[in-house]
Amino acid sequence: MELSEEIDPARAWLAALAAGVVLTAAAALAFPRRVADGVLWRYFWGPVDADAHAATCAVRSGGTTERLYTAAACRAADGVVAQPGYTTVSTVSYALILVFMLVGVLLLLRELGVEMSPHFFYALFPFMLLGGALRVVEDLIISPFIYFVMFAFTLSALVASVALERRGAIEHFEPALAVAGTAGLLVALGALAYASIAFDPVAFNPLFFALVVGGASLVGALFWLGSERYAPVVNEGTGWMGILVVWGHTVDGLANVLSLDWGPELVGQSYGSKHVVNRATVRVTESVQPAWLSEAVGTAWPFVLIKVAAAVLVVWVFDDRIFEESPRYAYLLLIAILAVGLGPGTRDTLRATLGI
Numbered sequence: 001m002e003l004s005e006e007i008d009p010a011r012a013w014l015a016a017l018a019a020g021v022v023l024t025a026a027a028a029l030a031f032p033r034r035v036a037d038g039v040l041w042r043y044f045w046g047p048v049d050a051d052a053h054a055a056t057c058a059v060r061s062g063g064t065t066e067r068l069y070t071a072a073a074c075r076a077a078d079g080v081v082a083q084p085g086y087t088t089v090s091t092v093s094y095a096l097i098l099v100f101m102l103v104g105v106l107l108l109l110r111e112l113g114v115e116m117s118p119h120f121f122y123a124l125f126p127f128m129l130l131g132g133a134l135r136v137v138e139d140l141i142i143s144p145f146i147y148f149v150m151f152a153f154t155l156s157a158l159v160a161s162v163a164l165e166r167r168g169a170i171e172h173f174e175p176a177l178a179v180a181g182t183a184g185l186l187v188a189l190g191a192l193a194y195a196s197i198a199f200d201p202v203a204f205n206p207l208f209f210a211l212v213v214g215g216a217s218l219v220g221a222l223f224w225l226g227s228e229r230y231a232p233v234v235n236e237g238t239g240w241m242g243i244l245v246v247w248g249h250t251v252d253g254l255a256n257v258l259s260l261d262w263g264p265e266l267v268g269q270s271y272g273s274k275h276v277v278n279r280a281t282v283r284v285t286e287s288v289q290p291a292w293l294s295e296a297v298g299t300a301w302p303f304v305l306i307k308v309a310a311a312v313l314v315v316w317v318f319d320d321r322i323f324e325e326s327p328r329y330a331y332l333l334l335i336a337i338l339a340v341g342l343g344p345g346t347r348d349t350l351r352a353t354l355g356i
């Protein structure tokens with residue numbers, strides 16, 4: 001018997017998860033200044049803390065956290081300084097964690113005997129919107145536990161829906177899963193609507209919302225028409241799922257560009273870039289684009305082109321052969337690709353729409 005046959009993949013994944021948590025906690029306790037503050041706080045918790053309090057930076061020194069609100073104060077700060085937004089370290093780390101968690105979800109789906117199909121993909125679409133909406137709720141109540149709530153809710157809804165199907169209460173689990181996600185989304189949107197009415201700092205900017213959703217829908221429609229007429233091979237493997245992928249990443253791109261370049265005009269306030277790729281795009285554009293043109297059209301606009309091009313390329317890669325050879329992996333990866341675009345895009349859209 002081979003070693004691979006003796007090891008249960010699910011138990012191996014759980015063991016790896018437990019080992020990672022234990023080792024990280026042990027390192028943080030053993031080296032509080034170097035690991036807990038210098039790595040975990042600096043690259044992960046500190047940026048969230050600064051962002052949640054609308055601070056220019058957060059400083060960790062002597063076991064206490066101080067928020068500063070000017071660039072000069074941040075430069076002069078004595079301690080570990082964290083600024084809002086993602087860093088290269090956090091971006092790479094989150095990507096690795098995402099891959100690891102995708103493996104865990106894949107193993108869970110295998111244990112549950114879930115058959116992957118476009119219906120499963122569409123059933124999870126409301127959860128992606130819900131994730132973005134809950135991140136806006138997080139901005140209001142300053143609670144990082146929103147992420148754990150989202151994961152627990154999605155997992156519970158999936159397990160409950162599959163259980164209902166197995167007991168014969170429902171014919172297929174996907175509609176029940178979609179209903180659970182839609183119900184959660186409506187609750188989150190209701191809470192945000194109430195906040196826009198009840199709290200003075202929260203406003204309502206429908207033009208921003210219309211520009212993002214309308215623009216993304218236009219790009220999605222053009223992609224569909226163009227691929228159907230001139231290059232059917234690009235979208236023959238994904239169909240309507242491919243349209244959603246392009247639409248979701250266009251939402252992310254447009255929300256970023258409109259908030260960065262046109263925030264004061266559209267919503268009455270300025271926003272800063274939090275994504276590594278976005279910040280790099282702005283820097284490159286500023287260095288090669290004439291100043292008069294930057295003043296007229298802004299410097300973040302190439303980010304939309306990058307997002308759309310990347311989404312189209314991904315859709316092109318997902319041909320029929322991938323879905324036939326490894327359907328669970330293919331569908332799960334496509335879901336993750338849409339989620340990493342639509343989740344942040346929904347958050348940025350709703351955040352600017354409400355002026356948060």
